[in-house]
Amino acid sequence: MSLSVEKLTCVRSDHLVFEDVSFDVPAGEALWIRGQNGAGKSSLLRICATLLKPVQGDLKWQGKSCFDDPERYLNQLLYVGHQDALKSALTVAENLNFWAEYLGEGTIDHALSEFELGPLRETPTGFLSAGQKKRVNLARLLIVKAPLWILDEPFSSLDQTYVELMKNHMDRHLEEGGTILYSTHQPLSLSVSSTLDLDAMVSQ
Numbered sequence: 001m002s003l004s005v006e007k008l009t010c011v012r013s014d015h016l017v018f019e020d021v022s023f024d025v026p027a028g029e030a031l032w033i034r035g036q037n038g039a040g041k042s043s044l045l046r047i048c049a050t051l052l053k054p055v056q057g058d059l060k061w062q063g064k065s066c067f068d069d070p071e072r073y074l075n076q077l078l079y080v081g082h083q084d085a086l087k088s089a090l091t092v093a094e095n096l097n098f099w100a101e102y103l104g105e106g107t108i109d110h111a112l113s114e115f116e117l118g119p120l121r122e123t124p125t126g127f128l129s130a131g132q133k134k135r136v137n138l139a140r141l142l143i144v145k146a147p148l149w150i151l152d153e154p155f156s157s158l159d160q161t162y163v164e165l166m167k168n169h170m171d172r173h174l175e176e177g178g179t180i181l182y183s184t185h186q187p188l189s190l191s192v193s194s195t196l197d198l199d200a201m202v203s204q
């Protein structure tokens with residue numbers, strides 16, 4: 001369950017964001033993508049989720065190009081970005097049930113309980129605070145059970161208790177053989193994590 005990135009180059013609106021970025025993330029390991037504002041962390045994560053095309057380079061899952069068979073690859077990942085994947089008029093339970101039926105397995109009860117969302121289960125997500133919305137978005141990870149987690153600032157809006165809780169879920173995912181790519185401005189240590197510093201690859 002390994003992800004390999006080979007010589008990726010990203011251009012946005014004629015601006016070279018980074019070039020020749022390569023890395024491997026084996027099963028059971030995480031890669032922390034760090035860098036200053038505008039370094040290209042979100043762009044790199046969006047490329048890895050096939051939401052953005054690189055101008056050059058390849059992305060391989062289990063040794064095969066993700067661009068050759070995108071459907072196979074997309075079944076293996078869940079991307080949690082800055083924007084909510086929630087319908088604001090639907091309740092927390094209705095939103096999570098959608099994900100359970102669309103891509104998940106089993107019920108939503110475990111995810112609700114792990115992210116302490118039980119008391120909010122019948123609340124429309126439009127009424128939630130930023131941190132509560134974030135917890136609903138992250139709870140999808142426990143419902144979909146994809147081996148590859150792509151997380152753009154998973155700790156933003158969370159208070160320290162939930163930062164710890166999320167970190168524990170990430171560590172557990174790695175122990176179970178999962179793979180994680182994540183960005184954060186908050187220094188923290190996962191059990192098995194290496195670092196890619198995009199500042200070294202930014203075009204000034």
Ligand SMILES: Nc1ncnc2c1ncn2[C@@H]1O[C@H](COP(=O)(O)OP(=O)(O)OP(=O)(O)O)[C@@H](O)[C@H]1O
Nearest residue numbers: 012013015017035036037038039040041042043044
């Ligand atoms: N939709 C877009 N169209 C054009 N340029 C964009 C777009 N989104 C981002 N960019 C540019 O691409 C560069 C990298 O942006 P990106 O969001 O990937 O950085 P980042 O490292 O995630 O930043 P931050 O830490 O602020 O979240 C920036 O110069 C930004 O202005």
